[in-house]
Structure formats: structure tokens, C-alpha cells
Amino acid sequence: MGFEEFLGNQRIVSALRGMLRRDRVPSALLFTGPRGVGKFTLARMFAEAANCERLKDDFCGECAACEKIGRLANPVSLVERGLAERGESADAAAVERMPLIIETHPDVWLLIPDPVRLHTPVARPMIRVGQLRAVQRAAYFRPQGRRRVFILDGADTMRWTDADVFLKILEEPPECATLILLAPAPDSLLQTIRSRCLQFHFAPVPSGEIESFLESRTDLKPAEGKLAAQLSSGSPGVALSLDLKESARLRTSVLRLIEQSVSGEKYGDIFAATAQLAKQEKESFENVLGLFYSLLTDLLEVSESPKASLPRNPDLRREIESVGKKINWQWLLRATEGLDRLDSRLRRNIGRQLGLDAYVSSLSVR
Ligand SMILES: [Zn+2]
The missing domain is CATH 3.40.50.300 (P-loop containing nucleotide triphosphate hydrolases)
Incomplete structure (x- = not known):
């Protein structure tokens, strides 16, 4: 003690x-x-x-x-x-x-x-x-x-x-x-x-330190501890309370939404998905936006170097690479700027889903 x-x-x-x-x-x-x-x-x-x-x-x-x-x-x-x-x-x-x-x-x-x-x-x-x-x-x-x-x-x-x-x-x-x-x-x-x-x-606490901390304090398997440490962005408390399954599910659904919008899928389908995200109860909506940022950053990294380590979403590499093939640098720039605007609109309390719908529909590459 x-x-x-x-x-x-x-x-x-x-x-x-x-x-x-x-x-x-x-x-x-x-x-x-x-x-x-x-x-x-x-x-x-x-x-x-x-x-x-x-x-x-x-x-x-x-x-x-x-x-x-x-x-x-x-x-x-x-x-x-x-x-x-x-x-x-x-x-x-x-x-x-x-x-x-x-x-x-x-x-x-x-x-x-x-x-x-x-x-x-x-x-x-x-x-x-x-x-x-x-x-x-x-x-x-x-x-x-x-x-x-x-x-x-x-x-x-x-x-x-x-x-x-x-x-x-x-x-x-x-x-x-x-x-x-x-x-x-x-x-x-x-x-x-x-x-x-x-x-x-x-x-932020270095990821390696969090990993050994998790090893000594929890019964996570080494690979899970490593992933939790990476996803925690240097916060031991976040790493400890992270639900890895839920986190992967949520990140996958955000990535899927990005993919749907990139490939210009029907708005009806996209809006059903944004409705799901907008009513997330476990995660604050701020966190959902954080996931968009983290996936866009990894998409940027993977488009710049195929060997990028993708520290934010190491478990979704295959999926990220596949979306990465469909977009270019200009798209990423537009997507990030749009996200900044959405972020500031939500800070002014504009409806979550409306904002998210407008944002996602602006991402189509067609
Ligand atoms: Zn004492």
C-alpha cells in the first residue's frame, strides 16, 4: 500500500x-x-x-x-x-x-x-x-x-x-x-x-506500463491486456473499465457506417445505422464522435503507409485497410472537417441524429 x-x-x-x-x-x-x-x-x-x-x-x-x-x-x-x-x-x-x-x-x-x-x-x-x-x-x-x-x-x-x-x-x-x-x-x-x-x-501513461499493470491486477489474457492498454490512450482507469467486446462492436459499427456512406449505400440504411448510434446509452455521444476521429486517423495512417501500426484500432486492421482502398486523401480531409463541424454543432445542442445524418450523407464519394 x-x-x-x-x-x-x-x-x-x-x-x-x-x-x-x-x-x-x-x-x-x-x-x-x-x-x-x-x-x-x-x-x-x-x-x-x-x-x-x-x-x-x-x-x-x-x-x-x-x-x-x-x-x-x-x-x-x-x-x-x-x-x-x-x-x-x-x-x-x-x-x-x-x-x-x-x-x-x-x-x-x-x-x-x-x-x-x-x-x-x-x-x-x-x-x-x-x-x-x-x-x-x-x-x-x-x-x-x-x-x-x-x-x-x-x-x-x-x-x-x-x-x-x-x-x-x-x-x-x-x-x-x-x-x-x-x-x-x-x-x-x-x-x-x-x-x-x-x-x-x-x-498519458505509456501503454507498456498499463499493460504490465493490467497483467498484475486483472485476469485478462496477455493479448486482451495489450489491446485494452492500446485502446485506453494512456488512461489506466479507462483500460481497467473497458469492455473489450462492447468496444469492438461499437468501433466496428462506426467503421461500417463510414464504409456504407463511402460506397453510397441507400440513405435509408445509413440512417437506420445512425439512429442506432445516436441512441447509444452506455457510451456518451462524445465517445462515439471520438471513435469516428480514431478511425479516420487510422484510415489516414493506413493510406499514407500500409505498414502503419494503427495503435487506436489494432484489432480492426483488415477492415480499416479494406475501407482505406475506397477513399483518397481529399475524402479524409473532407470527412475530418465535417466531423469538426458536427462536434461543434453538438456542443451547441443540435439534435444528435440530425447532425450525424447530415454528416454521414456528406461522406459519399459519388
Ligand atoms: Zn495509515
Whole structure:
């Protein structure tokens, strides 16, 4: 147990341990990097180390504090319980009055974008002002252990208009508390917030390291571990949670859709396929677009060099090569530009399927 279990980004681990060792911990840290790269895991480990009863710049994983904080490692059921306690009929006011706070040790709070869970469709999950106000009050309490740690996962979902609550905390930094903000990229947060945090950017973990990690932690066969590591784009968390069969199915159906449109198949058939994709529930639509990008990139690579390694879709080489024969460079350029436009339209909430239909029909080579 301890920081040695953390995979990748060792420079950040050493910096955090150095702060703990010297008792010089800033009141706000910002961890940025792709989903699954380890931001939350390292934040939780830091909270354990900051309160471990035996160690100062590491954590034993066994003392009472470590045991309690360590439960945050699997937050799904804790979040479910928190939502159940608040009740399914939570309305907007209740959501602010009873902020969703995950707490397994009195000094360590985890805040996630509140999914609200009303019976009717609601806005996207976000960090609510009620959650921020609760942090604002609690940040100045004396810790029972050594340090209060507030982990704000999805800090980028905070409304910009609520950011002043947060800024107030940072303007009068609490002595024994640290806020750790997690976000995909620095520019997803207001400059005023960003500039008050000590920033750490998490780089993708090399695929070979993820592969050996999977070998030691899971019962995946070596070839499956290698594929999962390659598909994870450097995120151990993604590699761990990847459903290889589902991933292959989804990527194959996106490639099939590209192929159908290239060969100018009937729109009726194509639209039936886009309808299937647009209502994917397991995958966010953003991920589906990511699959289009990854397949287009591999098509580009294979058209430039037949020996390209296709790191994004190594298992679909034969299928990609076959589509690659039917297209040229201009088509790829047009397809990529179209995808960029679709991506930005969807960000403005234009209907998924309409956008996808228009995009796919523009890909025909005829
Ligand atoms: Zn401990």
C-alpha cells in the first residue's frame, strides 16, 4: 500500500510527497488531464497520506484513517446511497439545501457533479452552488486528523456565476485544508480560479506500463491486456473499465457506417445505422464522435503507409485497410472537417441524429 501503487506521473507524486514532508501544503491544487488517467486516485491517495496515523508523506492503508478514506476508492455505491438518502423526488431547491457530499472520514469530502436524478430529464450533472457553500463553511473547521481535504471532481462543471463562492475560499485560504480540483483541461476553468491553484497536468501513461499493470491486477489474457492498454490512450482507469467486446462492436459499427456512406449505400440504411448510434446509452455521444476521429486517423495512417501500426484500432486492421482502398486523401480531409463541424454543432445542442445524418450523407464519394 502507498504511493508506490500509483501508476505513471511520478513527478507529480514526488511533488505532493515533498509538500507533505515539509508541511507546506497549498490550499488549492488543480489536477488536469484526460479521463481515467489517475487524477482522482492520486487525490484520494493524497488525502490518505495527509491523514495517515503512521506515516507523514505516504499512507499505510491500514490505520483507521487510511481505512476510512480508502473507501472513497469505489465511490459508485457511496454516490448511489447519497442520492437515495436525499430521495428520488429531489427538486431544484432540495438539491441546493441537501448538497451531495460523499464523506467516509470527517476530514475528507468528495464532491462530484450532482446528477440530481429527478424523474424528469434534467440539466447535465454539475457541481452545485449548495455543494460549494458547504465546502466554504467546512473548510475552516479544525480537522480531527491533520488536514481537511476537499476533492472536487468535475470542477469544470461549476457554473461560472457560482465561482465567486469558490474564490472567497481561496482569498482567505484555510490553514488546515486543501481543495483539490479535478478537470480535464486547465482552460475549462476560469482564469481567476486557475491562477489561484497550484497546477499539475497528468500526462498519458505509456501503454507498456498499463499493460504490465493490467497483467498484475486483472485476469485478462496477455493479448486482451495489450489491446485494452492500446485502446485506453494512456488512461489506466479507462483500460481497467473497458469492455473489450462492447468496444469492438461499437468501433466496428462506426467503421461500417463510414464504409456504407463511402460506397453510397441507400440513405435509408445509413440512417437506420445512425439512429442506432445516436441512441447509444452506455457510451456518451462524445465517445462515439471520438471513435469516428480514431478511425479516420487510422484510415489516414493506413493510406499514407500500409505498414502503419494503427495503435487506436489494432484489432480492426483488415477492415480499416479494406475501407482505406475506397477513399483518397481529399475524402479524409473532407470527412475530418465535417466531423469538426458536427462536434461543434453538438456542443451547441443540435439534435444528435440530425447532425450525424447530415454528416454521414456528406461522406459519399459519388
Ligand atoms: Zn495509515
